[in-house]
Amino acid sequence: MRTIRLIATRELGDLFGSRAKGIRMLLFVGMLPVLTLVILRLQLARPDYDIARLPTGVLVSFMYTGILPLNFSMGMAALSFASEFESGTIVPLLAAPVRTSAIFAGKLVAALAAGIGLAWFSQGLLFGLFSPMLNRPWPVPLSVTLLMSAGVPVLAFPLVAMTMVLGSRARQARTAQANSTLAFLAVLAVSLLIAWRRPPLTPPVVAAAALGGLAGGAVLLAVGMRLWDREELLSRSD
Amino acid sequence: MDGVAAQSLSRRFGARVAVDQVDLHVRPGEILALLGPNGAGKTTTVRMVAALLRPSGGTCRVNGYDVVAQADQVRQITGLMTDVPALYGDMALRAYLIWFAGLYGIAETAARVQADALIDQFGLAAWNAAPLATLSRGTQQKVALARSLLHDPHVLLLDEPTASLDVEATLGLREVFRTLKESGRAIVLCTHNLAEAEKVADSVAILINGRIAHQQRLRADGTPRTYRLRLASAAPIDLSLLQTVPWLERGSVCWRGPGVIEYATRVPEEANPRVAAALVGHGAGLVELAPGRESLEEIYLRKLQEAGHAHHQTHRH
Numbered sequence: 173m174r175t176i177r178l179i180a181t182r183e184l185g186d187l188f189g190s191r192a193k194g195i196r197m198l199l200f201v202g203m204l205p206v207l208t209l210v211i212l213r214l215q216l217a218r219p220d221y222d223i224a225r226l227p228t229g230v231l232v233s234f235m236y237t238g239i240l241p242l243n244f245s246m247g248m249a250a251l252s253f254a255s256e257f258e259s260g261t262i263v264p265l266l267a268a269p270v271r272t273s274a275i276f277a278g279k280l281v282a283a284l285a286a287g288i289g290l291a292w293f294s295q296g297l298l299f300g301l302f303s304p305m306l307n308r309p310w311p312v313p314l315s316v317t318l319l320m321s322a323g324v325p326v327l328a329f330p331l332v333a334m335t336m337v338l339g340s341r342a343r344q345a346r347t348a349q350a351n352s353t354l355a356f357l358a359v360l361a362v363s364l365l366i367a368w369r370r371p372p373l374t375p376p377v378v379a380a381a382a383l384g385g386l387a388g389g390a391v392l393l394a395v396g397m398r399l400w401d402r403e404e405l406l407s408r409s410d
Numbered sequence: 411m412d413g414v415a416a417q418s419l420s421r422r423f424g425a426r427v428a429v430d431q432v433d434l435h436v437r438p439g440e441i442l443a444l445l446g447p448n449g450a451g452k453t454t455t456v457r458m459v460a461a462l463l464r465p466s467g468g469t470c471r472v473n474g475y476d477v478v479a480q481a482d483q484v485r486q487i488t489g490l491m492t493d494v495p496a497l498y499g500d501m502a503l504r505a506y507l508i509w510f511a512g513l514y515g516i517a518e519t520a521a522r523v524q525a526d527a528l529i530d531q532f533g534l535a536a537w538n539a540a541p542l543a544t545l546s547r548g549t550q551q552k553v554a555l556a557r558s559l560l561h562d563p564h565v566l567l568l569d570e571p572t573a574s575l576d577v578e579a580t581l582g583l584r585e586v587f588r589t590l591k592e593s594g595r596a597i598v599l600c601t602h603n604l605a606e607a608e609k610v611a612d613s614v615a616i617l618i619n620g621r622i623a624h625q626q627r628l629r630a631d632g633t634p635r636t637y638r639l640r641l642a643s644a645a646p647i648d649l650s651l652l653q654t655v656p657w658l659e660r661g662s663v664c665w666r667g668p669g670v671i672e673y674a675t676r677v678p679e680e681a682n683p684r685v686a687a688a689l690v691g692h693g694a695g696l697v698e699l700a701p702g703r704e705s706l707e708e709i710y711l712r713k714l715q716e717a718g719h720a721h722h723q724t725h726r727h
Contacts, residue, residue, distance in 0.1 A: 178512045186500055260496040264557060267460050268513040269485040406462055 175270045179278020180285065183252060187244070187286055201241050201290045205298035208233045209305045216306060227311040230302070234317065237294040238324045242331060245287025249332045250339035250352035252279040257343050257408045272400045276336070280393070283332050284325070291324045319378065326382045330389035331355055337396035343408045413437045413596035414459055414565055418468035421454050428454040430620040431468065434598070436613075438564065441587065441597040443607035445710060446617035452600040455617065456567045459598065460490045473564050486514065489558030493570035495550035499543025503534060503553060506542060507560060514561035521560075528556040532586070548579025555586060566590060566597045572606060584610050604707050614706060616713050623713040628706075636662075636674045636702030637682060642695025644668035655688055657681040672702050 188194040212229065215221050256262035265275060299317065302310050310317070335352040342348035416434040420427065429451040436442040444452045457463040459470055461481035469476065475483040498506060504525055511521035529535050532552045537545055542553060551571060558566065568587070572580040587610050591597055601607055607614050608628060616624040641647075652663050652673065658681055662674035671689075675681035686696055 174515070175513060178509060182498065182501075182509060186498070259499075260492060260494045261498060263462075263492050264490065264496050264510075264554075265513070266462055267485060267488070267490040268510070269482045269515070270513050403463055406457070 175274040176278040176281060179275055180282040183248065183279055183282030184286060187248060187282075197244070197290070198293065201244075201294045202297055204240060205233075205237050205294050205301065208237065208298060209301055213306055230310075231312050231316065231320070234295060234298055234312065234320055237298050238291045238320060239327065241290035241294050242287040242324070242328050244290055245283045245328055245332045246335040246352060246355060247349075248283040248286055249280070249336035250348045251345050252283065252336065253340035253405070253408075254342050254345040254348035257405075258345060262405055262408075266402050266406055272402050272405060273397050276340075276397060276400055280332060280336055283336065284328055287328050287332065288325050291328070292321060295321055295324075323378075323382070326385045330385050330392060331358075333389040333392040333396065334358060337392055337399070340396070340400065340405075412473050412564070413440070414442075414470070414472055414598060416455075416459065416468065416470040419455065419458060419465050419470050420467035421451075421458060421463060422466040428620050429458070429465075429617075432615075432617070432620075432622055434459075434470075434615065436565075436596040436598055438594045438596045439591060440613065441591050441599055441611045443611035443614045444598060444600045444617055445602060445604065445607055445614055447602060447714065450617040451620040452617055453569055454620075456490070456569050456598060456600055459565075460488050460567050461485050462490075486561065487564045489561070489563035489566045491551075491554050491558045491566070491568045491571050493573045495542075495547070495554040497542040497550055497553060497557075499541060501542055502539045503542060503545070504529060504538045506553070507556060510557050511560040516561060524560055524562075525556075528559055532556050546579075548575050548582070551575060551579065551583060552586075555583070559590075564595060566595050567600075568597065569600045570602075571599070572601070572603065580606070604710055608706055616710055618713055618717040623717065624709055626709075635676070635678055636672060637678065637685075638666060638698075638700055638702040639671040639673075639685065639689065639696065640698040640700075641669040641671070641689070642697050647689075647692065647694055651688055651692055652685060655681060655684045658685070666702075674702075 188197065212226075212233070215229075216223075216226075253262070256265065266272070299310060302308075335355040338351040338354055339348040342351050414434055414436040416432060419429060419432040419434070421429040432451075432455055434442065434444075434455070444455060446452050454463060458465050458477060459472060461472075461477045461484040464478055471477070472484045473487055475487070477484050501509065507525035507528065508518070508521045511524055512518070516524060529538060532555070534549065534552060534556065537549060542550065545553065555568075555571065571587075572583055575583065584606065587597065587599065591610075591612075599607070599611060611628055613625070613627045615622050646665075649663050649665070649671065652658060652671075657675050657677045659674040659676070662672075664672055666672040673681075673685065682699060686699060690696055
């Protein structure tokens with residue numbers, strides 16, 4: 173557990189290492205809900221705007237403010253191994269008495285924590301600034317709002333696990349990024365499937381989706397870890 | 411046995427044999443220099459000793475631990491320094507060392523103490539809070555060496571540690587290697603710098619095409635050393651005149667060609683001037699007095715030539 177924590181804190185330190193880096197990141201992620209609210213405000217000011225559409229619009233915005241920051245997670249996951257291969261830092265890491273699965277888990281935890289944290293920050297900002305900026309109460313039931321927030325980790329886990337598996341197979345950062353775009357294709361496929369089938373968001377459907385996501389992530393993780401032999405990782409650094 | 415003991419160590423990558431039947435023995439307090447051109451198998455050998463690569467054949471034990479069956483124990487007592495510092499550039503020096511000590515299971519407080527001790531030992535205190543990327547290459551290599559010593563390893567594996575360092579930094583690191591040796595660590599030093607090997611190592615092994623082409627001790631204290639004297643004339647002289655010279659090994663004085671005398675002694679600083687004086691006193695002109703054996707460089711070049719390697723891969727500092 174200590175190795176996982178050490179690896180994770182180092183990865184997070186790389187992302188939020190300095191105050192300037194952290195503020196830049198939060199500003200970047202914070203722009204999304206602020207811009208969304210500005211657009212909603214402009215929409216609401218239009219005389220022909222159908223107010224009945226507001227809850228759906230807010231729900232969709234809330235969903236995307238939770239999804240888009242996961243890009244950071246995916247970026248971290250894709251590059252975390254490739255950057256170690258390129259710089260050779262993986263060699264002293266592998267020479268230490270640590271399990272490769274712990275290295276992987278540490279990197280995964282960091283990528284998930286960063287993405288989920290930023291996603292919740294972004295969603296929190298949308299929720300918190302909604303009333304002050306639009307002068308009206310939050311239009312979505314709180315239970316649905318919380319469900320949407322709780323869905324972020326469920327979505328992030330398989331996505332980040334997949335990105336990390338694909339990214340770690342590359343020796344170079346550029347290839348790792350290219351590999352990780354395949355994960356986006358999976359997201360796109362799922363999105364299209366949802367748009368096509370339009371499944372009702374009933375508790376059994378949501379629960380099945382959550383379990384499916386977690387199971388998918390776990391399977392990816394298990395497959396990935398079987399691929400990461402110490403020698404395999406070392407060979408990519410040469 | 412303490413230290414490193416490898417027998418018939420081999421490693422294949424597919425059809426390519428990178429290391430072939432290598433025997434190595436390094437005792438505590440000794441430095442073995444592993445010489446060889448690029449691609450000779452030095453790094454692969456060191457990685458097998460460090461339990462990073464599994465041998466395809468043979469055995470290797472580090473302080474008695476098998477590198478395959480007891481890999482974690484081997485990693486726990488082995489320090490590896492690579493040719494590139496391989497540091498996280500955004501981390502501060504002290505924080506990095508403390509963080510890395512954690513990977514070896516060292517508790518936070520002990521890690522701080524150990525990091526501070528190494529920072530003092532290597533004169534790195536001025537850069538304590540500096541991001542590692544801002545340090546010079548020589549200083550980064552010192553940090554890498556400090557990192558490999560955090561867990562107080564019994565065996566140190568140094569893979570081209572002075573590659574791409576300037577002369578001053580190289581000399582500084584060599585001094586550190588000597589100190590580490592004196593502290594009782596068994597050290598394997600991979601290099602293609604012959605001068606470095608001669609200056610710091612107790613023994614050398616020349617690795618060519620994955621095989622040990624030559625192995626010798628450099629500092630066999632107490633064993634006789636051979637010297638050759640070249641005379642101005644090839645006319646034979648009576649060698650019995652040298653029997654009166656003390657410190658010469660009994661029966662070691664002989665002719666090694668026209669005008670070339672060879673002898674062995676354990677105390678050359680006493681014997682050599684007396685041999686020269688004895689010969690000059692009998693009217694023999696002295697042209698040269700030199701170690702009788704081939705120099706390491708000559709051996710290295712000959713072995714490379716035999717293996718069909720180009721000479722330009724060797725360099726001396």
